[in-house]
Each structure stands twice: as C-alpha cells, then as structure tokens.
Amino acid sequence: MTAASEKAPEKPSEQDDLPPVPHGHVRLTIDDRVVDAPQGELLIRTCERLGIVVPRFCDHPLLDPAGACRQCLVEVEMGGRKMPKPQASCTMTVAQDMVVNTQMTSAVADKAQQGVMELLLINHPLDCPICDKGGECPLQNQAMSSGRAESRFVEEKRTFAKPLPISDEVLLDRERCVLCQRCTRFSRQIAGDQFIELLERGAHQQIGTEETAFGEGEDFQSYFSGNTIQICPVGALTSASYRFRSRPFDLVSTPGVSEHDSSGAAVRRDWRRGAVTRVLAGEDPDVNEEWIDDKTRFAFRYAQSTTRITRPLVRGDDGELHETSWTDALEHAATALLAARDGTGPAALDADGEPPGEPKRGVGVLPGGRLTIEDAYAYAKFARVALRTNDIDARARAHSGEELDFLAAHVAGTGLGVTYADLESAPAVLTVALEVEEEAPVVFLRLRKAARTGTAVHHLGQWSSPAVVKTGGRLVRSAPGREPEALATLPDDVAAALATPGAVVLVGERAAEVPGLYAAVSDLVGRTGARVAWVPRRAGERGAVDAGALPTLLPGGRPLDDVARAQLASSWGLADETALPATPGRDGAAILRAAASGELAGLVVGGVELADLPDPVLARAALREADVVVSLEQVASEVTQYADVVLPVAPVINKSGTFRNWEGRDRRFATTIDPSGGSSGRVGGTAAITLPDCRVLDTLAVEMDVDLFTQTPEVAAAELGHLGAGRPTEIGPVRGPDGSGDADGDTAAGTDGSLRLASWRQLLDGGALLIDEPELAGTARPPKIRLSTVTARRLGLVEDAMAGLEGPRGSLHLPVELADLPDDVVWAPARVPQPGGGVVTLAGLGLTHGGPARLTGGTTTDGSSA
C-alpha cells in the first residue's frame, strides 16, 4: 500500500507536503484520496489497494484484461477534463494526475454500474435457491451491492436447454452465463487448451465446445478444466461431482496442500459431516498462483472410500485377516519384526523343518512416495533405529544407483532451490525425462506462463506432445534410451541458451529409466552452469530424499559416513555412537530381490502399489516369500493380500504434516478433518479414527523397545528441523553405468522389425488415489500407441487401427495415432487402466522405456517389405 495521503487534495499546499513520487510510479487521486501507483497498474487494482471495491465480473488479476462485462465503470478526469464516457477500470491504467471517481463519489459511475447490473440480470434465471453458486456468487453479491430490488424487465427471458455437459466433469448452464469470458480466457491464456470458445452472437452468444456447436467433435479436454468452475463468477459452470451436493455456507473450508503431485499446490478443502465435498485451488502466488489441475481438484473421494482400512488387521491361523485391537496388532507386528530383524523367526527353518544354510535375517522398508516429510522421517528413523538397517527406499518406481548419486549431489539437503518464480524469469528451460503437463501439471502452467513472456522452453523427448506445443517449446528429439547422447550433443544454440545466467534444467524421476541420463544431466549443468531441479511425480518424493528414506542417505542429506552417523546417533540419544548401521542399504529392487530369494526375512511396506514397481512380478514373489509383511495402508491394496499385519494410517485430510515440494519448499498443512472430533472422520457410517504413519511407527517402535519420538507430525518435524541439513562438502560424482553408456546397444531397432519403446505416465491413469471418481476418469486422455507415419506404413498400421504392443509377459492393445516420433520408435502410456478395473503397466508386460518392443495388428508383419 502506497497511499501517500488520506486527505483530500483540495489545497495545493497540501500537495506540496507530499513526498516525491517514487521512481516508476505515478500519483493520482481516487475518490479524493491521493495515491501513488506503479506505472501500468490497472485502476481496479489501485482501487483494491485503497480498499475501494469496484464491482466486476470479467476482471481477474491473473488474466489479461478484457473489458467485456462493463461492470467496473468509473469516471476519469485527465488533464482537468472529464472523459466523456465512464471508463472500465479493469482496462485503464493509472496515469499521472489522473482523477478517478468510483461509484463511491460519482453519481455517473454509480448509475452506470447499476445499469449494467440490471442488464446482466434481465436474462439471468432467478434460480439462486437451487444454484450451486448461491451463497458464494459474485453476481448475487454484486446484485445486492450495485443492483435494484425491482426489475423493469417484463419481456420474455432468453432460454437455453440446460445443463449442457461440456465434459464429464464440467456442466454448462448457458442461461446463467454472463459471458465474462473468464473460462475461455483461462483456457486460452493459462492452460493453452482452446476447447471452449464463444459461439453465436448478441443475446444468443454462448460458451460452447466443438461438440456443442456441431453435435460431434472435441469436448472440454483439459487437465485444468476445473479452474473455470472456480473462477466462473456465476453458476454457469458447475462440477458434475459437486453439483447439488451442498451449500457453500454449510461447508467448513480448510486450507491444505495437494497430495497428488510434487507441486505443493495450495488447495482449499470444503467439507461437512466428516466428508470432503470439494477441493478448490488455494491462493499462493509463489507456488500455484490460483490454479490446480483436475486430478488435485477432483480426486478426493478415496479418503471416503468403502475400501478404506479403519481397524488394524492381523492374519490368523486360518490365513485370513481379522480385525483386532491396536494393542494386539502392534504386539504381533513387533514380535514378528524383531524375529525377522534378528534372524530368529520360525521361517529360519526351511519347508522341511530343517535349518537351511543361512537363516533369513533383516527387514527391508518400502515406505512409498506419497508420505509427508514427517512420516518419511519416521520411516527413515524406524529403519535405522528399530530395524537397524539402511534397507529403505521410498522410490516405488524405476530407480537406480545413479539416481542416488544424483540426488546426493544435487537434491538432498539443498533446501529451497529453483523456484516457480525462477522458472518464470528463466531465459531458457530444458526438461529432461519430464513430460511436464502429465507429470507436474502446475509446473507446466508456470512454464507456459514463462513461455508467454519470453522463456525459451526446450523439451528432451520423442515427439511434439501437447506440453511441447503449449509451451511454445522446442523439441530436442532423441531416440528413447539415447537421451544421454542427446544431452552430450545438444544443438549449439540450446547449449548456449542453457549457459545464460538463470537457465534451468528440470529433470524428472524417469531419468532413472535410462542408464547414464542422470550423469549426463549432472555433466550438462556442470558444463553450462544451468541450475538444475528434480521434479518427481509424487508428493512425498522430495521429502523422502531429505528425510533419509533412501538406502544411502541419512536425514538432512547426510551421507552414511562415520561422522554423520555419530552425529545422528548423538542427536537421537543413542548411547552407542556407532549404533546406526554403516552398510549402505539395498535399494528398492535389491530389497525385493533379497526378500524373494530368502535373504531378507521381513518387509515393512507403506503406500506402495505393486503395479508401479519396475518389476511387479518380483515384488509379488518377495511379499510371498517374506516371513513377515507389515503393511501401513489407507485402503486395501494388493499388498494387503500378502500382509501379516495391516496397520491403518490416516489419509492426508485426517492428519497434519508437510509436503516438501520439488522446489524444496516446505508446504505445511493442518488437519482438515480431525478424526477424533465427534462425528467427523466417518467412513461408511463407522468412526474411522486413523493415525498418521509417524504415530503408528512410533508406537510400533515402542513395542520393539525403541523410542522414535515421532508421536505427532509436529514433534517429528521439530526433530528433523533441529537436525538440519548435513550435506557433506565433498560430494562424489554422479556415476553413469559402466562401459559406453549404451545399455541397449544390442537392440538395433528396426532391422528385425522390433522397435524401441518410449513411454511415460499420463496424469489420469487409474492411480490408487483416483478411485470412486468416475467423472474425473471420464476426462482422462484416451491411451494410444503413437508411431511415425513411416514406421506405421512399414508395419501396415493406420491411424485409429488397433495395434498390440507385445512384451515378454503379455500385450496391450490400443488404437494408433500418428505423431512426429523418430522412426522405429513406438510410444505408449506406461500405465493403462482397464475397463473392468485394474491396470496394465508396461513394466508389468516386461517393457521398459528405451528397450525393445514389438507391435502386432498391422497388415504386414515383415518390416523389410516397406
């Protein structure tokens, strides 16, 4: 606020007393108050800063001005002369010595606003009592402040058929629409999805899609469509999942943080009677501004799902899981884990009752990537202190030792690094192994914003995906698996752009799928001086790195060296400063191999979907072979089938905690619905008092005679904060794979009809948190197999034909779409939900990004005929 004076500038002498106008500012008068405003500021913003609310509909601070609704008219005087017409304060910028009179001081402005309001209402239905927006409607509110009680309109209102679904998730009521164009402007400007547009003209003007205009065609296929519902100033756009569910004034609104990705996006959860009814974007200019993706917005019913586990379960002698008390369950789990840890369990005997050579010994921990940093810390500490092992890996996805090196060198304990604002101001950005719209949608929005103001966005990938197109990006095309070479031989101009100060490289977790890629990224940023940020998919990944839920890293990014272990042991109050395990732990795949082969006796598994793992078959074998499997879960999953003890844990709405987002920014949130609070926390009619993982682990540890001191997220966070970062000064290089780095040199794609596979996950692909959301699932991008025209012709495939992607363990049939891929490369989504439920993953088929694949279904099978 830079109001220079609250006094009316009647006498020049008072003006003389005012301080000089700050640089880059102008001084003007609004409603008799003198104010300094930055040059270029819109009048309506200056009024806001003075606390003068000018009514408006089309104006939105994050959208380019439109001046369409004309609700914000004010009187303006320039150079001592009143402008003949009232001006739209949402489009006019401030100027030196301008005199502005809003409706507060000008009868003309007031009448103009009243007039526009009356006109807005003539064709607006009087259905506020049944409208979702009723109670939080800018039209309703401003009709009260700037409207007349009686209408002079006696003609017939214009009517439309309604509601009109413009996607599975968004419904349009054209009668309520005031045509402010916020939705179309958002879609065009912010999301880059021009699926909705104005149609017709005059009083028949309406919002529509190709489908509504022509009866067939594209509907509102945007990952960001829900934002239009939120910014709609009337009840014209409503959510299919929220429609008629509640009234805004009956809801409790609690701020929260997105649990669906690593964005750290602020959200607002509206709930009543123990259940969330909707999720809205929260406002945080530093992070998500006011936008979230549809997954974050619409996927919240999992917490109210009937598959929620609300009571501890223990597998009985009958082989079935039975509900039991916490005391019983914890005792069971503790006893079994202690035996497994020490190799004294019953299964130390083989099937014949004979003692085998080596007893099974040790417990591996797979916490999963969706944890808060407090919970991840509890897992990290539980593994080291209670299980006395470094066999812990939160990466429930493709991973590698090279990635651990990379994380140690560039991520762990580095604190706040590259930020959203840095992306916006970066001269150039390169994304590597990151399909930004699918894997980090909020980052995508910021990259698009950056691109609009001049940032050159480069994408290392295989084809001009929507994200490439919508960020005005340039594709650095590489064969899958050849990305390291592509980075080593970047075009000169791209390399030069990355050498510009402020340039950023964003690397996704999929870099672990390509041997040598993390090393190549590390080399690239070393060579160019670009800053690097790691953008994983899941909300808990970054926190898990910093909390030490990895086999080679201790909390705070500490290495496993003696100094760090001693320091930790002392901080944790352990008597023996060598008490912490020194051996580097097994990574996720090695833990599963060890369990499957009978080396490890037990597994503690958090929120892990087996289908997400690089080798689901191995994972199932490991769970089967392990003597003891303790599962901490919110909903019944595949792991539950193998678990000996299942301990229910709280979903994000029932706990507090912190997601450390990809920037390294701590996104703390309070409990949305307190499960101990009376009727709240009900699931399917029964009270569901579930506890956060850190609390469950703390109690379990106590049963094992160890104290974790993570009873609450707050305590855990305090301890982790107290530990601080412990990055070593010397950090080792990121070691690529041995040899040439060409891991798949044996598969010369094309010559034998085989292809190289490229793949990544789509945003909406039947993930565990998307259950019970049919409307959201209806907006998923249809999974397709993509090929170049040349390759398709060689294989005898045409667009929309069904093709079968063959892997060692099965095949996946999808329609073909032609795209600008390199020849002899096939792209397919990594995970495809099946109509009858369940998913097919490429990993499950034994296929990997960069590896060989075969396609069937073409009219020719012999590539040489082309």
Add this chain to the structure above:
Amino acid sequence: MTDPLTPVLTKHWLGPESWTLRHYTELGGYEALRTALATPPDDLVALVKDSGLRGRGGAGFPTGMKWSFIPQAKLGETPTGPAAKPKYLVINADEGEPGTCKDVPLMMADPHSLIEGCIITSWAIRAHFCAIYVRGEVVHVLRRLHAAVREAYDAGHLGKDIHGSGFDLDIVVHAGAGAYICGEETALLDSLEGRRGQPRLKPPFPATAGLYAAPTVVNNVETIATVPAIVSGGKDWFRTMGRERSPGPKIYSLSGHVERPGQYEAPLGTTLRELLDLAGGMKDGIPLKFWTPGGSSTPLLTDEHLDVPLDFEGATEAGSMLGTTALMIFNETVSVPWAVMKWTEFYEHESCGKCTPCREGCYWLAGILRRMVDGEGTEADIDTLLDVCDNILGRSFCALGDGAVSPITSGIKYFRQEFVDLCTAQQRHPEVDRIVELSGASA
C-alpha cells in the same frame, strides 16, 4: 446555381464497362500511381494531410494524420519495436450499415480507383501487403474486385518491383462472413486473422499493433479511392470543394421516399434541400417527415434540418453525425416507432455479444419496441427505453452500442407524441401489475 455535382469518384461510373482496366486507363487511370511512385512517401503523407481528407467511413478522422501514426524506421537507424515490423494496409469494405450503399456501387463501377488508391497508400505507409475486407454477402462485388486485382497484376500495377520502382505490393480480397461488427476496425482485423470477429481492447491501436500485431492503417473504400484524385489534382484543387474543415467531394447516397434515389457526388457541406432538388424531390410530393444523415447509427433529423450543411461539423452541430452520408428519407406515411423498432431489431441481431450493455440492452430495447408497436406499450416504457439507452450509450465496449441507441433517443426526442399515442390504449402493461403484486414491491 452552378452545377452542384462534382463527379470525382463517380466520374467514370456511367462509361461503358467502367469497371475495366482499359476504360479506367483510357480516362487517365494509374497516372497518379506513376506520380506517387516518383514521390517520397513522407511527401505523400504530407500531401494527404494538407489536403484535409477525412475518413469517409463515418468517424471523419484525418486520413493523413492516421498514416503518419505508423511508426517508420528513421533514416540510417536500425528500427526497433513496431517500426521494425511489416506494415499493412487494410481496406474496410464491410459496408453493412442500414442505408449505407456507397462503397458497393463504387467497387462495382470503378474498382480500379480503389486499387490505385491502395497502391499509392501502401507506398506512402511502406506496406507491402494490403487486404480488402469485403462484406461477404456482396458476391458480385467480390467477383469484380477479384477480376480487377487480377487485371492490375497483369498490368504490372501490383506484384514485385511495380513499374521498376523496386516497390512490391500484394493485394488480397477477403470476404467477410456476414457480421456487422466486422465493420468495426479491430473486429475486422481479428476476423481477417481468422478469429472470431469481436472488437479488440484499445490501446494498442492498429497504428502500432493492428493486423498480426503489426502497424496497420485501416481506411474506408471511399477514402482510399479519393487518394489518386488528390495525387493528380493536388491539395489546392481538392480544397476547392467542400468546406474548410471538411474539404473534398462526397458520395451522398439517397434512399427512401425520393423520386430518384441513388448516388449523388457533391462537395461536403451540401444540404438535404439541395440533394432533394437533384433527386427530383420527395416521391409523389408527399412531405418529408424524418431522415438520417449517415445511416441508421446517426441520430435522425426532421424537416427542420433541410438546410443543415452536411459535413462533419454541420451534422454534429445539428445534433447528429455525418456518418456515411447515407440519407434514408422517410415521408409522412412512416411510423417513427415502427422504423425505430426495425432498426433496433437490426442492432439486436448484429450486436456481437462481447459486452453487456449492447448485448443485453439491444435485446431489451427491441423487446420493448416490439411490444409498443403491437399496441401493448405504456408511457413508462418510454422512460425505460430512454434510461436503458442512457445505460448503453458510452458504456459499451465499442461504438455499436452507441449507434444502436441513436434512432431511439432521437426518435423520441423529435416524435415523442407518436410513442405516447401508441401507448394510450394501455395505461400499464398487465404483466407489470402482476409482477408488482407478486413481489409485494408496491408496498
């Protein structure tokens, strides 16, 4: 009285096959182009500025001044910003105003005067691309313009290195898709770019960010067709016609109840009385009741205004606007409320929908007027009409809304009694009583 007609633009119209290049050239066509190409562009801009030529599309903006707003590279400097971009000339031939019918006959009878004007103007503003945006409904005009442009290419007036001057110019004739709003210059530019035709936010103005966000001059057909004559005749000759601030000849389009409706080219400042003389007087001698000086968007005038000089100042002083000098003339048999209703229905149909006042207001106004003409209006409706007009005028995004209320406010101003007479049968609309009763608002 000397001959009041000053055929400059219409000089060729009655010739045999006047639209052909041969005919145009035989009468001295494209001579001005050769003169212009030998003249430095800045001098041409100055010439047009000094001639006092004002835009013929309705607003009367000084043409030379508009051209001079185009940012040009300074000699010896590397241009930056808008000056570094290509420049464009766009001809607004989207003649759609009710009553206006000057550009269509001009392009039919003498398309080459427009094309020659385009080339000279493009040279003056350093444009190498010119688009003529023609109202899509007039297919015959489109055909003729296409043929004329082809002839001009064949004759070397268009294309690369025109007449060895080193100057390149391409002209594209573009057909609109039938929206009145596309006569608004920024909506026209959006439409020309392939977007939905709705007016743009200004600033930036077309002179800095017009077509494809590059500096653009948008001029009316008649304006540009006048340019060759100015180049040939000079500014002093041009100023011998018309009045000090509104010099030059103008095509007056007389329609309605006159004996000989049609195009009458006369100096600016000619009065309706003089024009009626030329047109043989009122049809069948039935007296004049009301008329528009420049299309339906200009407030109507009455027989009191027969001696108003029809130039930009004169029309404004009389409380109207010169507009497009489309004089629609109505005799005593015509009901003002009916005529106003028909005009308002046009604006209701053509409002683009972008802004609230015009979109909703025109819908409402048309509804009230229809009801009044049906004999179901009340005197309160007249006040409502005027108040709604007040809420549209100057509150809309572009001038369409302002134009839409002109017939209503001027009609009631001069002929209020006619509106009142329509309402005498109905003291109050029954629906109003019902609503008041239901809402309890009368309490």
